[in-house]
Amino acid sequence: SRKRAGDAERGFPKKPRVEAKTDRTRWRMKDDDSRHTWHYLADDKAVEDWPQSYAEKYYMNLPLHLPALPRAETPLAAAKNGLSFFEKLQLPSGHWGCEYGGPMFLLPGIVITWYVTKTPIPSAYATEIKNYLAARAHPEDGGWGLHIEGESTAFGTSLNYTALRLVGVDPEDPMMVKARGTLHKLGGAVNAPHWAKFWLAVLGVMDWDIVNPVPPEIWLLPDWVPIAPWRWWIHIRQVFLPMGYLYSKRWSCEETDMIRGLREELFIQPHAEINWAGHRNSIAAAENYHPKSWLLNSANWFLVNIWNPYLRPNFIKEKAEAWVSKLVDMEDANTDYADLAPVNAPMNTLVCYIRDGPDAFSVKRHVERLEEFLWIKDEGMLCNGTNGVQCWDTAFLIQAVFESGLEDDEQWRPMLLRALHYLERQQIRDNCEDQERCYRQPRKGGWPFSNRDQGYGVSDCISEALKAIILLQKVGGLPEVVEDQRIFDAVDTLLLYQNDNGALSSYEARRGGEYMEMLNAAEVFGRIMVEYDYPECTTAGVTALSLFNKHWPDYRSKEIKSFIKRATNWIKSNQRPDGSWYGSWGICFTYATMFALESMASIGETYSNSKISKAGCDFLISKQRQDGGWSESYKACETMQYHEHPTGSLLVQTAWALIGLMEADYPDVEPLKKGIKLIMSRQQANGEWLQEAIEGVFNKSCMISYPNYKFTFTLKALGLFAQRHPDIKVGV
Numbered sequence: 001s002r003k004r005a006g007d008a009e010r011g012f013p014k015k016p017r018v019e020a021k022t023d024r025t026r027w028r029m030k031d032d033d034s035r036h037t038w039h040y041l042a043d044d045k046a047v048e049d050w051p052q053s054y055a056e057k058y059y060m061n062l063p064l065h066l067p068a069l070p071r072a073e074t075p076l077a078a079a080k081n082g083l084s085f086f087e088k089l090q091l092p093s094g095h096w097g098c099e100y101g102g103p104m105f106l107l108p109g110i111v112i113t114w115y116v117t118k119t120p121i122p123s124a125y126a127t128e129i130k131n132y133l134a135a136r137a138h139p140e141d142g143g144w145g146l147h148i149e150g151e152s153t154a155f156g157t158s159l160n161y162t163a164l165r166l167v168g169v170d171p172e173d174p175m176m177v178k179a180r181g182t183l184h185k186l187g188g189a190v191n192a193p194h195w196a197k198f199w200l201a202v203l204g205v206m207d208w209d210i211v212n213p214v215p216p217e218i219w220l221l222p223d224w225v226p227i228a229p230w231r232w233w234i235h236i237r238q239v240f241l242p243m244g245y246l247y248s249k250r251w252s253c254e255e256t257d258m259i260r261g262l263r264e265e266l267f268i269q270p271h272a273e274i275n276w277a278g279h280r281n282s283i284a285a286a287e288n289y290h291p292k293s294w295l296l297n298s299a300n301w302f303l304v305n306i307w308n309p310y311l312r313p314n315f316i317k318e319k320a321e322a323w324v325s326k327l328v329d330m331e332d333a334n335t336d337y338a339d340l341a342p343v344n345a346p347m348n349t350l351v352c353y354i355r356d357g358p359d360a361f362s363v364k365r366h367v368e369r370l371e372e373f374l375w376i377k378d379e380g381m382l383c384n385g386t387n388g389v390q391c392w393d394t395a396f397l398i399q400a401v402f403e404s405g406l407e408d409d410e411q412w413r414p415m416l417l418r419a420l421h422y423l424e425r426q427q428i429r430d431n432c433e434d435q436e437r438c439y440r441q442p443r444k445g446g447w448p449f450s451n452r453d454q455g456y457g458v459s460d461c462i463s464e465a466l467k468a469i470i471l472l473q474k475v476g477g478l479p480e481v482v483e484d485q486r487i488f489d490a491v492d493t494l495l496l497y498q499n500d501n502g503a504l505s506s507y508e509a510r511r512g513g514e515y516m517e518m519l520n521a522a523e524v525f526g527r528i529m530v531e532y533d534y535p536e537c538t539t540a541g542v543t544a545l546s547l548f549n550k551h552w553p554d555y556r557s558k559e560i561k562s563f564i565k566r567a568t569n570w571i572k573s574n575q576r577p578d579g580s581w582y583g584s585w586g587i588c589f590t591y592a593t594m595f596a597l598e599s600m601a602s603i604g605e606t607y608s609n610s611k612i613s614k615a616g617c618d619f620l621i622s623k624q625r626q627d628g629g630w631s632e633s634y635k636a637c638e639t640m641q642y643h644e645h646p647t648g649s650l651l652v653q654t655a656w657a658l659i660g661l662m663e664a665d666y667p668d669v670e671p672l673k674k675g676i677k678l679i680m681s682r683q684q685a686n687g688e689w690l691q692e693a694i695e696g697v698f699n700k701s702c703m704i705s706y707p708n709y710k711f712t713f714t715l716k717a718l719g720l721f722a723q724r725h726p727d728i729k730v731g732v
């Protein structure tokens, strides 16, 4: 107890109180123009003054008491029912929100950051974090994987066990005993990958000697060097940056009772006897998805044994740390401390904490903005993969309304107007200050995936938002709140994304080759080091610019035509021998094939006149199941081979396949009818569809949820069918 008093004196807050559960009717989400934060109202009066919205109830799976709608006899009626449900979930600022969970390595970074920065964790958070992790523990072994559907790993289990302890769960709680057993079977935390070792070193549970090098010096390389970090994929760049600072400082939290406890719990060996340096490369076999290359291993050996101890001059260390610290500041300034994603956000928070001190504005603002990654659902509190899916989902919903021909229906005009104003406000209006210095590509006129604060344009997010706005203003006749010049800004920015081979990448045009994977140090992810060519992003660019060109035939028309030609040629070249395309952001061949077929259709190539389009359709048709649905599993992303999901046909997969087929004008309507029927048969009486398997992916191995896809893409599939075959009845 003396020791405990010591921890308190040094400013560590009291252990949070972990209850069995919170009262779900007391949670509220502040929209704040899509800066989502969740609040637990302890006070009865506050509860009365701020009634729970449909959306909040829906996120928490509380009863909505919506009346049953007239039974849908046709696909269009089903689309209308679906829309009337989804409209109720539109948030006050005009967008749609959702949980964006899946990855299981994000929340621990935030919890560890709270702990080491001595940020008190409210009891309601602690309670719901415990509940979420309990709900998502592997049903058999009690561990956690890389993502919610994955097998238990040392990565997921060591970090989430740690998070649970830090929010106040007792080590003798049966859930903890079980998880610990699984972690020990996996060899203990020394077998966890690089990023887990990093976090546990920050926490002071591991020694920094176990962490493979993250040299900040690499940021001093001149730009012409083929491996210079400005060429890396933005997510790796922005993670390596603060990580390098912390690695260089070898900063660890001061020792506490909690940390002493974890040192005993996370390992199979006695802590004092662990040969830290000897475990730098230890990793449980099953999670070594991308084994380190000989080149990286040699570089690491050199850095650890020669450079760091003997060669590294102090002035280089200081110069590197200063430059990295400056780049961290630029990232914070460009995002108002929101940061790119919940990996670099807590790390940047720590850089500010150890550099600026606990009371600095930078730290306070960071800690405040970390809240925006958290989400509450019926299972508890989780960390989203980004600060939301706002612009992305909103753009798709708008497009689905137009695909269904419902845009003129008075019933949906107010919803569309709110959505238009939302996208208008989220357009990025300026480039980053000193953009060349911080290696950023122009972003003016673009749209982000989430919201404008985050401020990273993404090729397909710009495209989908642009399409939505053009449809609303030019086709739907809604007020022109985004004037022409701003549309041109978007087009100018979008055109910069095309790679030399015609394809589009995600956040930036490609700056380095696949050889850079030789430096992939993360072990658990594939295709992470540079931007790649993506059929999904490429298609979005093609369809957006085609639509733009229709309405503004004079603006940069030659470049746009050549862009489209080169992009669609690349799509053709990217088709696999079986007729499919590999998807990087949705699961997997079905998702990418849908996009690729859309690209082909946009240049007039469909089933009847194009071998490419026909092969794509034949591929999809060959995967249709007896009941009319499709059911690709995430295993396909990892193995690059088609895999069926064990639970059978899936709604979103079915919608994607149908959309692809319909875009390609697939001539036989029978398979389409069967698929549509499946979608209709799964619609609930109030118009909604229920959540099924996980939909999205990144870096080949990590899955991520897109819960709004069960609305946006099903609506699009139903709408397309209704428009193309208005006379065909598909009742259920």
Ligand code: LAN
Pocket (backbone or CB within 6 Å): 235, 236, 239, 341, 342, 343, 385, 386, 392, 449, 458, 460, 461, 506, 525, 536, 537, 585, 697, 698, 699, 704
């Ligand atoms: C996303 C989410 C959206 C996604 C699409 C727009 C769907 C895609 O077409 C382009 C890439 C993009 C923007 C994308 C990139 C990687 C993200 C940001 C994520 C999958 C969400 C989470 C993920 C991010 C990398 C998670 C943090 C993990 C690291 C390895 C740093």
